[in-house]
Amino acid sequence: xxxxxxxxxxxxxxxxxxxxxxxxxxxxxxxxxxxxxxxxxxxxxxxxxxxxxxxxxxxxxxxxxxxxxxxxxxxxxxxxxxxxxxxxxxxxxxxxxxxxxxxxxxxxxxxxxxxxxxxxxxxxxxxxxxxxxxxxxxxxxxxxxxxxxxxxxxxxxxxxxxxxxxxxxxxxxxxxxxxxxxxxxxxxxxxxxxxxxxxxxxxxxxxxxxxxxxxxxxxxxxxxxxxxxxxxxxxxxxxxxxxxxxxxxxxxxxxxxxxxxxxxxxxxxxxxxxxxxxxxxxxx
Amino acid sequence: xxxxxxxxxxxxxxxxxxxxxxxxxxxxxxxxxxxxxxxxxxxxxxxxxxxxxxxxxxxxxxxxxxxxxxxxxxxxxxxxxxxxxxxxxxxxxxxxxxxxxxxxxxxxxxxxxxxxxxxxxxxxxxxxxxxxxxxxxxxxxxxxxxxxxxxxxxxxxxxxxxxxxxxxxxxxxxxxxxxxxxxxxxxxxxxxxxxxxxxxxxxxxxxxxxxxxxxxxxxxxxxxxxxxxxxxxxxxxxxxxxxxxxxxxxxxxxxxxxxxxxxxxxxxxxxxxxxxxxxxxxxx
Numbered sequence: 001x002x003x004x005x006x007x008x009x010x011x012x013x014x015x016x017x018x019x020x021x022x023x024x025x026x027x028x029x030x031x032x033x034x035x036x037x038x039x040x041x042x043x044x045x046x047x048x049x050x051x052x053x054x055x056x057x058x059x060x061x062x063x064x065x066x067x068x069x070x071x072x073x074x075x076x077x078x079x080x081x082x083x084x085x086x087x088x089x090x091x092x093x094x095x096x097x098x099x100x101x102x103x104x105x106x107x108x109x110x111x112x113x114x115x116x117x118x119x120x121x122x123x124x125x126x127x128x129x130x131x132x133x134x135x136x137x138x139x140x141x142x143x144x145x146x147x148x149x150x151x152x153x154x155x156x157x158x159x160x161x162x163x164x165x166x167x168x169x170x171x172x173x174x175x176x177x178x179x180x181x182x183x184x185x186x187x188x189x190x191x192x193x194x195x196x197x198x199x200x201x202x203x204x205x206x207x208x209x210x211x212x213x214x215x216x217x218x219x220x221x222x223x224x225x226x227x228x229x230x231x232x233x234x235x236x237x238x239x240x241x242x243x244x245x246x247x248x249x250x251x252x253x254x255x256x257x258x259x260x261x262x263x264x265x266x267x268x269x270x271x272x273x274x275x276x277x278x279x280x281x282x283x284x
Numbered sequence: 285x286x287x288x289x290x291x292x293x294x295x296x297x298x299x300x301x302x303x304x305x306x307x308x309x310x311x312x313x314x315x316x317x318x319x320x321x322x323x324x325x326x327x328x329x330x331x332x333x334x335x336x337x338x339x340x341x342x343x344x345x346x347x348x349x350x351x352x353x354x355x356x357x358x359x360x361x362x363x364x365x366x367x368x369x370x371x372x373x374x375x376x377x378x379x380x381x382x383x384x385x386x387x388x389x390x391x392x393x394x395x396x397x398x399x400x401x402x403x404x405x406x407x408x409x410x411x412x413x414x415x416x417x418x419x420x421x422x423x424x425x426x427x428x429x430x431x432x433x434x435x436x437x438x439x440x441x442x443x444x445x446x447x448x449x450x451x452x453x454x455x456x457x458x459x460x461x462x463x464x465x466x467x468x469x470x471x472x473x474x475x476x477x478x479x480x481x482x483x484x485x486x487x488x489x490x491x492x493x494x495x496x497x498x499x500x501x502x503x504x505x506x507x508x509x510x511x512x513x514x515x516x517x518x519x520x521x522x523x524x525x526x527x528x529x530x531x532x533x534x535x536x537x538x539x540x541x542x543x544x545x546x547x548x549x550x551x552x553x554x555x556x557x558x559x560x561x562x563x564x565x566x567x568x
Contacts, residue, residue, distance in 0.1 A: 066350050066353070
């Protein structure tokens with residue numbers, strides 16, 4: 001698979017890169033960023049996936065996420081994909097809404113026109129991009145974990161719950177935990193997947209858990225001053241589902257924090273250390 | 285002095301704010317950011333000034349600088365001004381060059397038309413904004429330090445050398461150390477101050493030291509892969525001036541690092557700790 005380097009810069013001893021490739025999954029060029037810490041020649045490093053929220057590209061967390069220091073300390077590769085296909089011929093919301101269409105792929109494979117041909121972020125993030133990362137970077141694909149923010153928290157939870165053997169740690173910042181039950185998610189899932197709500201359940205973390213999906217534990221940070229908290233995020237729905245399912249959820253409500261990267265960057269180190277601890281466990 | 289709050293967000297336990305005010309010095313509205321860490325009621329905290337480089341506003345370091353963690357740990361207020369006046373009626377380079385005019389105030393008070401009325405960044409950064417910070421924030425103005433990047437490194441060095449009793453620490457990332465001797469600086473100093481080079485010397489760190497300005501010590505980080513290194517930055521000129529003057533310069537050439545915030549953020553914690561150590565010293 002061909003990979004085009006957009007930029008690379010040394011940072012915290014490693015290399016922060018931004019790359020572009022022609023995606024078969026989306027039928028578009030896709031950009032993403034990868035941080036590779038300094039490492040011994042021939043070493044293979046664990047991979048932390050970070051899925052971003054509405055309106056974001058790879059750039060938001062890459063510039064504002066403050067993840068490189070701990071990734072360098074703990075030897076973690078950090079991958080940040082884009083949030084939707086982009087470019088000529090890619091459908092967008094007719095009115096240009098921020099929460100649907102471009103920048104709002106919701107980590108699903110669309111079944112509804114006009115989104116079918118390009119909006120295949122599930123396949124892109126779970127199959128195509130991992131294969132590219134495995135091929136092009138010094139990645140140990142037996143040691144992966146996943147995190148995300150808001151819509152990307154939804155993506156991290158649903159993907160983590162769907163591939164429990166692949167991801168050793170799953171965490172999120174202010175995730176959409178039950179898209180079927182909130183306006184952002186209802187809009188997106190109906191738009192991409194149609195009105196038959198049965199098809200939504202595998203893209204809804206709470207529904208996945210209700211339907212039997214399991215991980216050992218989850219870490220979630222949520223700002224209490226987040227303006228989306230009560231209408232769109234509703235972490236208590238995940239709390240109830242985890243309690244019923246026996247999933248150990250660490251849900252930290254952070255007083256005074258909002259939905260921004262000022263919040264994410266504050267707790268990024270905690271999440272990365274939580275991931276690194278789980279990624280360091282030797283498995284037989 | 286009236287201050288308009290643009291945004292505030294909790295971050296690393298403190299508050300990252302962006303503010304706007306009507307500046308008497310520049311005759312324009314000016315924006316800046318201030319991070320205030322969590323502190324006891326009534327406490328007064330030391331102030332670190334950060335001056336930004338060409339094309340920047342307050343936002344670049346605020347979003348990408350990764351300074352809040354150490355500021356929170358060490359109890360430092362962090363102030364980031366804009367790099368030039370902006371708005372209707374503010375002259376710009378006729379051809380819209382990135383290195384002169386808007387975003388390129390060079391921390392001088394212009395004496396040349398059409399820049400005279402608004403380009404008064406020296407007065408703004410050394411007089412007006414400090415008075416506003418002292419009035420509006422829990423700042424201990426007896427404990428200040430200054431740092432900057434590139435053009436802002438030039439600003440930090442020239443201001444630090446000009447007010448040695450005000451700033452207890454002076455440091456820079458990839459500074460323009462001798463603007464009189466390099467294209468960026470020659471263009472700007474001629475444009476703002478005119479062709480009489482005698483007027484440039486108090487805005488040139490190397491010339492200031494040659495003319496007798498002194499500080500105890502300086503910390504400078506410079507990326508060796510910085511594309512501006514040999515033509516615009518030339519840190520060895522400062523090294524020679526400091527050696528001749530008996531100023532203890534710690535100049536760290538960092539292999540592989542470029543001019544970007546990926547470089548700055550890597551070494552920001554080192555600089556802040558260096559500042560914090562000097563700001564913590566009790567003076568009689």
